[in-house]
Amino acid sequence: RSAVETLPLAKNENSRARLMEIIQHDVRRLDRLITDISDASRLDAELAREDAGTVDLKTFVTDLIAVSRETTRNKKAVEIELKVAKLPQGVKGYVVVGHDLRIGQVITNLIENARSFVPDEHGHITVSLARAGKLNIITVDDNGPGIRADNIDRIFERFYT
Numbered sequence: 001r002s003a004v005e006t007l008p009l010a011k012n013e014n015s016r017a018r019l020m021e022i023i024q025h026d027v028r029r030l031d032r033l034i035t036d037i038s039d040a041s042r043l044d045a046e047l048a049r050e051d052a053g054t055v056d057l058k059t060f061v062t063d064l065i066a067v068s069r070e071t072t073r074n075k076k077a078v079e080i081e082l083k084v085a086k087l088p089q090g091v092k093g094y095v096v097v098g099h100d101l102r103i104g105q106v107i108t109n110l111i112e113n114a115r116s117f118v119p120d121e122h123g124h125i126t127v128s129l130a131r132a133g134k135l136n137i138i139t140v141d142d143n144g145p146g147i148r149a150d151n152i153d154r155i156f157e158r159f160y161t
Contacts, residue, residue, distance in 0.1 A: 039105070046101060055103055057094035057136055058084055061127060064104055068111050078115050078123035078142075085130040094129055094136050110140040117144030 003022040010016040065080050087093070096103070107127075114125045128139040147155060 043101060043105060050099060050101070052097050052099055055096050055098055055100050057096060057103075057129060057138065060100065060103065061107060061129060061138065064107050064111070065127060068108065068115075075112075076115055076118065076120060076123055078118050078125055080111065080125045080127065083126060083128040085128070087131055091131060094131070096136055107138065107140070114140050114142035114144065118142045119144070 003019045003026065007016065007019045007023070010019055062082060065082055069080055084094075111125060111127065115123070118124065123143065125140065125142045128137075128141065130137045130139070
């Protein structure tokens with residue numbers, strides 16, 4: 001908003017051009033935020049109508065990664081690897097009861113966020129599936145710069161950018 005209000009006061013072409021860049025960046029960010037809000041609203045409505053079901057995480061995550069690898073148009077090309085830890089004896093599989101749409105959205109968001117922060121060349125994302133007691137653990141790791149310590153607590157806020 002301040003860039004829009006300052007634009008008429010800009011003294012030279014360089015200042016106007018810089019303010020326009022800021023405005024365009026903010027408009028793109030707002031567009032993504034509106035899309036995210038719309039998607040979340042749609043998912044919430046779908047979840048309200050849908051019962052939870054059994055989800056085989058190994059198969060599900062494998063499929064999500066395959067889709068992410070295929071949909072690289074206008075996206076940074078990265079290597080995406082899946083690592084699946086050996087299950088403890090007596091455990092039949094990586095299975096949860098939940099909403100596959102919601103689980104898929106979370107994992108896809110993590111993969112796409114990782115994609116946006118890896119280096120342009122030699123970008124690498126590893127999605128790992130492991131088990132700790134009764135918990136299934138999905139980890140998305142990348143070779144990007146990481147998350148600043150002061151942002152760690154905020155990244156789970158809805159629509160945090």
